[in-house]
Amino acid sequence: MDLQLTIQTTHLGFDYDIELHSWHQKLCAYRVFNNTERKELLEGGLGLGLNFITQFALGDEWLAQIPEQYISITNAFPEHQYQLLWLAANSEQAAQLLLMRPLLLVLICEQYPIDNEKALALSQLGQRDILSELGYDNSKATLKFIDKLTLKFDRDIELKFLKKLLDKRMCRYKVFKHHQVINYLTISLDNRYPFLTCTKLGHAIANDKSIKRGPLRACLADTITLGLALGVNEPANRIGQLSSFDELERLHQQWIDQRNDIERLEHRPVDADAPYPQLIASEPNFIAIDNYDALINEGMTQKHCIAVYHNRIVAGHYCAFKMDHPQRMTIGVKVNKRIGMLELDQIKGIRNAIATNETQELVYAWFERVKKIYKQGYDHQVELKA
Numbered sequence: 151m152d153l154q155l156t157i158q159t160t161h162l163g164f165d166y167d168i169e170l171h172s173w174h175q176k177l178c179a180y181r182v183f184n185n186t187e188r189k190e191l192l193e194g195g196l197g198l199g200l201n202f203i204t205q206f207a208l209g210d211e212w213l214a215q216i217p218e219q220y221i222s223i224t225n226a227f228p229e230h231q232y233q234l235l236w237l238a239a240n241s242e243q244a245a246q247l248l249l250m251r252p253l254l255l256v257l258i259c260e261q262y263p264i265d266n267e268k269a270l271a272l273s274q275l276g277q278r279d280i281l282s283e284l285g286y287d288n289s290k291a292t293l294k295f296i297d298k299l300t301l302k303f304d305r306d307i308e309l310k311f312l313k314k315l316l317d318k319r320m321c322r323y324k325v326f327k328h329h330q331v332i333n334y335l336t337i338s339l340d341n342r343y344p345f346l347t348c349t350k351l352g353h354a355i356a357n358d359k360s361i362k363r364g365p366l367r368a369c370l371a372d373t374i375t376l377g378l379a380l381g382v383n384e385p386a387n388r389i390g391q392l393s394s395f396d397e398l399e400r401l402h403q404q405w406i407d408q409r410n411d412i413e414r415l416e417h418r419p420v421d422a423d424a425p426y427p428q429l430i431a432s433e434p435n436f437i438a439i440d441n442y443d444a445l446i447n448e449g450m451t452q453k454h455c456i457a458v459y460h461n462r463i464v465a466g467h468y469c470a471f472k473m474d475h476p477q478r479m480t481i482g483v484k485v486n487k488r489i490g491m492l493e494l495d496q497i498k499g500i501r502n503a504i505a506t507n508e509t510q511e512l513v514y515a516w517f518e519r520v521k522k523i524y525k526q527g528y529d530h531q532v533e534l535k536a
Contacts, residue, residue, distance in 0.1 A: 155203065155212040160184050168192065173215040177232070177239045194264030195236075199228025220245070223252050226303040230259035236266055237273050244273040253296055253312070254280055260309065286316040287323070295323045298332045311337045329356050335363050343370060349390030351398065361395050369395075369402055376405040380412075410450055418442075419460060427466045429485055430492075430520050435512075436481070439463075439470040448472055452480050453501045468495075477509045483517070490528025492521045 152175045157168040166181040169189070179192035200221075203209040213221065220238055224231040234255055237244040247255050254277055261284050262269040272283055282288040295315075301308050315323040315337065325340070325347045326332050336356045339346055346352040355361055370389070377385025382405075392398050422442040432438040439445050442460055448470065449457040459482065462468035471481040477499055484493040494517050497505045505513065 153208060153212050153215060155206060155208055156182070157203070157206065166190075168196070170212070172212065173217075173235075173239055177236045179232070179236075192266075194262070194266055194269075195230055195233030195259065197229055197263070199225065199231045200235075201225075201228070220248060223248060227252075227256050227259075230256055230263065233259045233263065233266060233269065237270055240270055241273055244270065247273060247277070251277065251293070251296060253299070256309070257281075257284055257286070257313070257316075260313070281316070282318075285318060286313075287318040287321045291324065291327065292316060295326060295332070298326070298329060300331050300333045301337075302334070305334070308334060308337070311341050314341070328353070332356070335361065335366070338363065339367070339370075342367065343386075345386045346370075346390060351390055351392045351394070354392075354394045358395060366395065369398055373398065373402045373405060376402070376409055380405060380408055407450065410446075414446055421464055424464060426463050426469075429466060430469050430471075430483065430524060432471075433516070435473055435475055436471050436516055437473075439472060445470060448480055451500075452478070452498070454480065454498055456480050456482065456498075473509075473513070476512070477505060479505055479509060479513070481513060490525055490532075492517070492524050 153172045155170045157170065160167050166183045169180045169182045171178040179196075180189040181192060182189050200213065203213055216235060216239075220235055224234045227234060234248060234252075237255060237258075238248045239245075244255060255273060258269045258272050258280065262272070272280055275283065277293060278288040278290075281292055286292065299312075301312075303309065314320075315326075322340075325344075326336070328348075329336065333356070336347075336352075339352070339355065346355075355366065373389060374385055377388065382388060389398065389401070392401065419442065424441075426438075426440045428438065428440065430438060439448055439456075445460055445463070446457050449455060456470055459468050459470060463470060466487055467485050469483045469485060471483070473479040473481055480496070480498050481494075482496040482498075484495045485491075486493070494513070497510060497513050499505060
């Protein structure tokens with residue numbers, strides 16, 4: 151039974167519709183021109199996936215004719231899905247290739263997206279001959295590399311990376327010969343940081359499934375930049391000697407501290423050694439930051455910019471405190487010396503994290519207490535002057 155399906159591409163501005171024949175009719179497709187009886191054989195792929203077909207009458211039935219395993223495999227390649235299925239429908243050898251090493255059939259479609267007959271002829275060759283015809287290295291090692299891939303192909307860039315790795319002029323894929331599996335994180339890092347692939351850290355990253363690509367790339371980029379800024383000899387080699395992402399993060403923080411120490415010395419203010427005014431007394435869980443170095447250390451520890459308040463603190467217009475429990479927080483208080491008023495300005499955790507309700511309640515209770523004490527002291531000074 152030939153269950154035909156018409157895709158009404160005329161509604162999209164084309165001057166023809168697409169007529170798709172059934173799996174049993176080898177998935178032949180034609181351009182059917184509007185208001186004429188003229189048909190043209192569709193020479194290549196559709197350029198889009200088949201998931202949209204279900205919106206048409208008989209769409210579900212049309213798809214149901216195609217073996218489910220073929221649909222499942224080709225869903226990862228929507229741009230080539232129809233052409234991949236056409237090849238499988240027209241050649242038992244292509245169908246077997248789709249099941250065994252679908253990437254080879256995808257590479258054929260990448261090369262000949264508008265030439266089904268050429269793609270079909272190529273799919274009849276041996277697997278290594280296919281690679282050779284497409285301009286890729288055709289050794290057994292190439293096939294072993296392909297079998298190690300665990301890519302989902304949900305990004306267009308994955309195929310681009312792979313084609314670069316397989317190119318016979320470079321044979322870059324060979325650097326992965328000691329990897330047991332090769333995922334997207336591994337090949338994307340090789341594309342951005344090729345020095346890393348054959349190192350201890352490169353292998354550790356490849357085997358650690360918990361690592362997220364975004365934080366890793368950000369940490370690598372920042373660590374390399376820091377190393378260059380610090381004048382480290384060959385920072386890339388230093389990074390490659392590490393054995394885990396945890397070690398990379400520790401090196402990153404170490405180089406941040408070194409850079410901050412240098413900047414602290416180079417930009418140290420002239421009044422840095424002067425003690426800060428003690429306008430609010432310290433308590434066990436609310437410790438006043440009483441000098442410039444302590445303020446800098448607080449900013450480095452908490453990874454925020456409390457250090458910018460140095461001049462205001464020296465002038466008696468601001469106070470900074472650190473709190474240990476129930477959270478490690480930095481507290482900032484504005485001081486209005488003219489009217490003897492305090493204002494709670496900020497309660498910030500590491501990287502400006504927001505305090506929990508429990509922490510906020512403790513800070514508010516402490517602040518109400520010290521605010522009254524400060525006001526009483528101010529009023530007493532006013533009375534003495536009067």
